[in-house]
Each structure stands twice: as structure tokens, then as C-alpha cells.
Amino acid sequence: MSAPTWEDLSIDELEEHVRYHNRKYWVDDAPEIPDESFDRLVETLKRRAPESAVLSQIGPAGADVDVVDPQAEKLAHSPAMLSLDKAYDEETLLKWYDKFEGGVVVTPKVDGVAGCLRYDARGHLHVAATRGTGAIGEVITEQVRRIKGLPLQVEATGIEVRGEAYMPVAVFERKFKHEYASPRNLTAGALKLKDPDKTADYEIRFFAFDLLGEDFDTESQKMARLEALGFEIPEHHRVERDQIQATYDDIAARRSQLGYETDGVVYKAERIGEQERLGHTAHHPRWAIAYKFQGDAGESVLREVVWNVSRTGAINPVGIVDPVVLSGATVTRVSLHNLAIMEHLGGEAGLRLGSRVLMMRRGGVIPNMERVLEAGDTPVEIPAACPECGAPTERQNDVLMADHKDNCRAAKIRQIEHFVSRLEIKGFGPKLLEQLYDAELVTTPVDLFTLSVSELMGLERVGEILAEKLIDRIQGRREVAVDKFLQALGIHELGKHVSAILAERYDSLEAIRSIDAEAFAEVHTIGEVIARSVTEGLKEQAELIDALLEHLTLVFPSPAEEPRVEGSPLAGKRVLFTGAMEAMTRKDAQREVEARGGQCPSSVVKDLDYLVMGDADMERFEQGWRSSKLKKAEAINAQGGAITILGESGFLKLLNDGADQ
Numbered sequence: 001m002s003a004p005t006w007e008d009l010s011i012d013e014l015e016e017h018v019r020y021h022n023r024k025y026w027v028d029d030a031p032e033i034p035d036e037s038f039d040r041l042v043e044t045l046k047r048r049a050p051e052s053a054v055l056s057q058i059g060p061a062g063a064d065v066d067v068v069d070p071q072a073e074k075l076a077h078s079p080a081m082l083s084l085d086k087a088y089d090e091e092t093l094l095k096w097y098d099k100f101e102g103g104v105v106v107t108p109k110v111d112g113v114a115g116c117l118r119y120d121a122r123g124h125l126h127v128a129a130t131r132g133t134g135a136i137g138e139v140i141t142e143q144v145r146r147i148k149g150l151p152l153q154v155e156a157t158g159i160e161v162r163g164e165a166y167m168p169v170a171v172f173e174r175k176f177k178h179e180y181a182s183p184r185n186l187t188a189g190a191l192k193l194k195d196p197d198k199t200a201d202y203e204i205r206f207f208a209f210d211l212l213g214e215d216f217d218t219e220s221q222k223m224a225r226l227e228a229l230g231f232e233i234p235e236h237h238r239v240e241r242d243q244i245q246a247t248y249d250d251i252a253a254r255r256s257q258l259g260y261e262t263d264g265v266v267y268k269a270e271r272i273g274e275q276e277r278l279g280h281t282a283h284h285p286r287w288a289i290a291y292k293f294q295g296d297a298g299e300s301v302l303r304e305v306v307w308n309v310s311r312t313g314a315i316n317p318v319g320i321v322d323p324v325v326l327s328g329a330t331v332t333r334v335s336l337h338n339l340a341i342m343e344h345l346g347g348e349a350g351l352r353l354g355s356r357v358l359m360m361r362r363g364g365v366i367p368n369m370e371r372v373l374e375a376g377d378t379p380v381e382i383p384a385a386c387p388e389c390g391a392p393t394e395r396q397n398d399v400l401m402a403d404h405k406d407n408c409r410a411a412k413i414r415q416i417e418h419f420v421s422r423l424e425i426k427g428f429g430p431k432l433l434e435q436l437y438d439a440e441l442v443t444t445p446v447d448l449f450t451l452s453v454s455e456l457m458g459l460e461r462v463g464e465i466l467a468e469k470l471i472d473r474i475q476g477r478r479e480v481a482v483d484k485f486l487q488a489l490g491i492h493e494l495g496k497h498v499s500a501i502l503a504e505r506y507d508s509l510e511a512i513r514s515i516d517a518e519a520f521a522e523v524h525t526i527g528e529v530i531a532r533s534v535t536e537g538l539k540e541q542a543e544l545i546d547a548l549l550e551h552l553t554l555v556f557p558s559p560a561e562e563p564r565v566e567g568s569p570l571a572g573k574r575v576l577f578t579g580a581m582e583a584m585t586r587k588d589a590q591r592e593v594e595a596r597g598g599q600c601p602s603s604v605v606k607d608l609d610y611l612v613m614g615d616a617d618m619e620r621f622e623q624g625w626r627s628s629k630l631k632k633a634e635a636i637n638a639q640g641g642a643i644t645i646l647g648e649s650g651f652l653k654l655l656n657d658g659a660d661q
């Protein structure tokens, strides 16, 4: 199957797409399409409209000056740090090769962040900068000093070294792969951290491949000199015309073993004299070219859409496509996420079977249907009933939902899953629950409480130790706070907030079960819809509730005010908790803060004093992970806020400080 095309776009549309994605990549650091797809897009524009002005605006410079942070200290590059010309086949490459004499040097194209390092007259690193717009970069000297293996002093005077900062794949896999899309974006982020000490945690490295300030006859000599000065250099091969394609094939074949991400192979004229003769355009040197890898993307045809009942009860589409090889693996199934996303993919006409589609592996992993290249003619049928239980479906905003019947396996498993998660009974993931359901050991939440060690041990991959642990956890939840219990019932609209209100206003479950919908609707923030859903839900679940009460004791909050701790450092402070802590629930932590005269706003506000999270999250935070709350707190601090970010241990210390006095 051929590689992706953007053939069906007009020239205006092509230009618009190029500009849009170029900005996403360079300004927002958040590309929406794989590089390969972007390169194809540019190629298509180049072929269809070689004179298009947009072609000369690609790259950081074309994304406007805001590539460079206006607040940052800047460094002017001289000569400018340019892009590379691109080739996608041997023919183009050979045409280029024939323009000069003396062969080429071939290196992998390192997919990182370009930068330059200047060493002063005594050989000390004195300034480092990003490529930025190519003409002007951001100074990142202190961050670059934290790059491991980079010489801070060299036996040379007044030189400039250029190359690529990158994150080794092993580091990405070990520390970041669950949280971040790509090592490249992470590298860019690590080099711009406000606190340069944190840069060290990213274990960034630097490949040098250019040296200014000394003269050489050949590219090979330059590489040898860089190495002698103590720089890490990428592997490089001196080759002639007949080896051009073979060298590419060889590097491509070893791509996954290189230890760093590469997006192609770079060829440079070996003789510096030839390089000077050829010169450069405003965009790239004429003496170098990048032959980019292909294969993470491919075309296929959508044949069928099947529907899965998801964990949330939504019925979601999965596309069945003609086999297509993406990054070396054959793909035939692709999640279409939900009804709205599926419809959006198909444009106005909706997604149709028989459509020619562009498939990609994002970040080389998860197959995704990127877009329809040519619409098919058979509309996808949206199921009128749940494929598992036959309950009628109905659209709810973006998803197809159904009021699943009692015998709907998927919906039942989901109900149990919700129950264990609200009761915080750890260890019961979806796989285990499916096994328990299919073995008819747990078909309702009540069954959990009569489950035995030997029954659990009969399941796949459950040994005695695990079985005992799991049973202990269930038995350890026989006393449960009433609000948790209410949430665990999985009644529509009876979530955290409403459960808390009920727990506070009533002191018995009987009272809660007999509340009057009309009266409840009057309660602040409740209203008619919620009141009706909750009261009806409690009636519908009467049987389940009765059965659960055979096993559970409900705990109501004690109305007695906790004694106030005087003189606490938390008095008058605003504290927000995020994520999970070990020693106490968030709610308990909030009570402790309030007992000390502090307040707990429900979001990151300007005058927040502390943002508190579990120690595990704190550790991740120190390694560069950022939740949206953390990002917001940092943004507020950047504008003069004074939010202290604390781990659980730090918070406990603050709590106890008060008690000491």
C-alpha cells in the first residue's frame, strides 16, 4: 500500500495546513500529526505549487518570532542554523550527489533539539542556545551545563559547536513513556526549565556534528576533531555513489537499536571546499540532504465497524481495515474512540465503509485512523441496540449509550468495577473482574463479600498469596463511610458532591432512602433533575442496597467540631490537595486544615498558599511531570504568586508543627 498523500486538498488548503502544523510544531511544541505526514504535506505542496511562498516559510522562522520566548535572553546565530533539504527516494538523492565531487559522509538524523555551544578564549563553555528561529536562539547555558557527558571545557579557543540535544530512548522508556508523547518534545521542555537543576533529571545528551572557528578539509576530519575535543558524535560513514541507498537501508534496519530516536539519514558532501562552492539557500545548505524514514503511516480501506461496550457503558466503534503495515506490525483493527469522533472523521457525509483512509501509529505505538482520503459509499450503521444485551441505544452528547439490561455482561462488569473503585478495594482490575464474572463467582457487588480464597485461587494467575491479599482487602472494607457507599451504587447523578450532601444532612440510610424528591430539589446545588434521578435510583437499587447492608456497616460523619489547633502554620492559609495521599484521604486532610483555621478552595486560585500532593506525585513532579493543576500553579507563580508545592511528608510536618506549639 502506498504512503499517505494529501492529494485531495486544494493548493489553498495545502498551504493552510502547512502553516497550521508548522506553528503547532514550532510554537506550541504540540504537533498534531506525525512528522512524516507533515513532510508529505510539504512535498505535495512543493510538487503542485513550486512557487508557493509558504514553502520558504517552513521551519521555526516561518512560525513567526514567537518561537523564541520574548522573555528569554537571546543569542544571534552567525551563520544561521538552517534546516535540511529532504529526499524520499534514491533518485532524488543521486541527482543531488551528482552536483559535487568527493563522496559523502552519512550519519543518522538525530531527532532531538538543535542547539549551539560557544566556548570562550580559554576553552570554557560560556553560552549555549537553542536553534530558535535559526537566526536567533534562546540562551539555555545553565540547562545545557546539566547535560551529561558534555565537556564544559575544551582544548580549543573561541569555537562554536553545533549539534542535537536528545533524550536516550532508554531514559524515555524508564521514566517518561507513560506520561509523554515523545522524547523530542520532552527534550525541548527540559532545556527550557526555569530551574536548571531539574534539567539533570531528564538525562539529556548531546551529539555534536558541526564545528565553527577551525578549518578543515573534510567533514570526516571535523568529526574526528569533535571527538578528540571530548564530544559525543553520531556514527558516521564515508561512502560513494553506489553505497548511498545501502547505507540508508543499513541504518534504517538498525534504527530501533541506535538508542536514540532518528527520523532519517543525513548526507553531507565530504569535501569542505565543495560545501563552500555549493553554498546554501535561505532554508538549507545545498551540500547536505536528509533522506527521511517512511513507514509509520500507510493507507488502508475501512471495511467494517464493530461496536464494543466500554467500561463506562458507552458503546464505542472499532474500525476493521484492510491489513496495513505500520512500523513493522500489521494492523487490522483500530479504535475509532466514540460516536462523535467517528462521525467527525467522515466529515459532513459521516464515515463510510469502503473509505480509503490514512492510518498511522502515533509515537510508533497506537494505531490511529488519521483521516479519510477518499470517501466510500456505504454509510456505517449505528446500532439501535446494545450488542451484548439488546437494550435500545441512545445518543448522549458524544457517545452512544444504552440503558443496559440486567444480563448485559459488559454493563454488569462495569458496575462491579465502579463499586470496587469507589470503595477503594485495590487489586480488582477489569481483567480479574471479567474472570470472576465469567466464572459466575462475582456477578453483583454483593458477591464480593462472600468470595473465598479458594475460589479466587481457581482463577488464572491468582496464587495463594495474592488471593489472601485480595480477600483481606475486601474484608477490610466492611465499615464504609456513607458517602462512599452511596457513590459506589453507581446511580446516575449520585456522585461525590451529592453523596457528600446526603451524608451531611441525614443521619441514617433509611432517612436517605425515604427522602422526598421535591424537598430535596430545593437544596442548594441539587435541583429537580438530580433530585429525581437520585431518589428514583435509590428505589431501583433497593434490592442491591438491602443485600449489601447484610455485609456492610455504614459510618456517618460525626457532627462534633474537631478541636481547633491554635498557632498552626496553616492558620489563615489556603491549601489545595491534588491526587492521592497515603496517610489520609483528601477529605480528612481538608478537615485537618480547616481545624487549624485554614481554608481549602476547590481549584488553583491566585492566592493559594499550598498545593499538596502525594509523595509519589511529588517525585514525578521533580522529574518534570506536570498535571494541569501544577501547570496552573507554576503559571501563577511566574506572575508573582507564592504557591508552595508540597509533598505529603512536607504537609504532615506542617500539620504536626501546629500540634507542637
Ligand SMILES: NC(=O)c1ccc[n+]([C@@H]2O[C@H](COP(=O)([O-])OP(=O)(O)OC[C@H]3O[C@@H](n4cnc5c(N)ncnc54)[C@H](O)[C@@H]3O)[C@@H](O)[C@H]2O)c1
Residues within 6 Å of the ligand: 021, 022, 023, 024, 025, 026, 031, 032, 033, 034, 035, 036, 038, 039, 059, 060, 082, 083, 084, 085, 107, 108, 109, 110, 111, 112, 113, 114, 115, 131, 163, 164, 209, 234, 263, 266, 290
Ligand atoms: N509534525 C508536524 O506537524 C511538524 C510540523 C513542522 C515540522 N515538523 C518536523 O520538523 C522537522 C523540520 O524541521 P527542520 O526542517 O527545521 O529540521 P530538519 O528536519 O530539516 O533538520 C534540521 C535539523 O536536523 C538536525 N540534525 C539531526 N541530526 C543531524 C545530523 N546528523 N547532521 C546534521 N543535522 C542533523 C540539525 O540539528 C538541524 O537542526 C521535520 O522533521 C518535520 O517533519 C513536524
Ligand SMILES: [Zn+2]
Residues within 6 Å of the ligand: 309, 386, 387, 388, 389, 390, 391, 402, 404, 405, 408, 409, 410, 411
Ligand atoms: Zn448492554
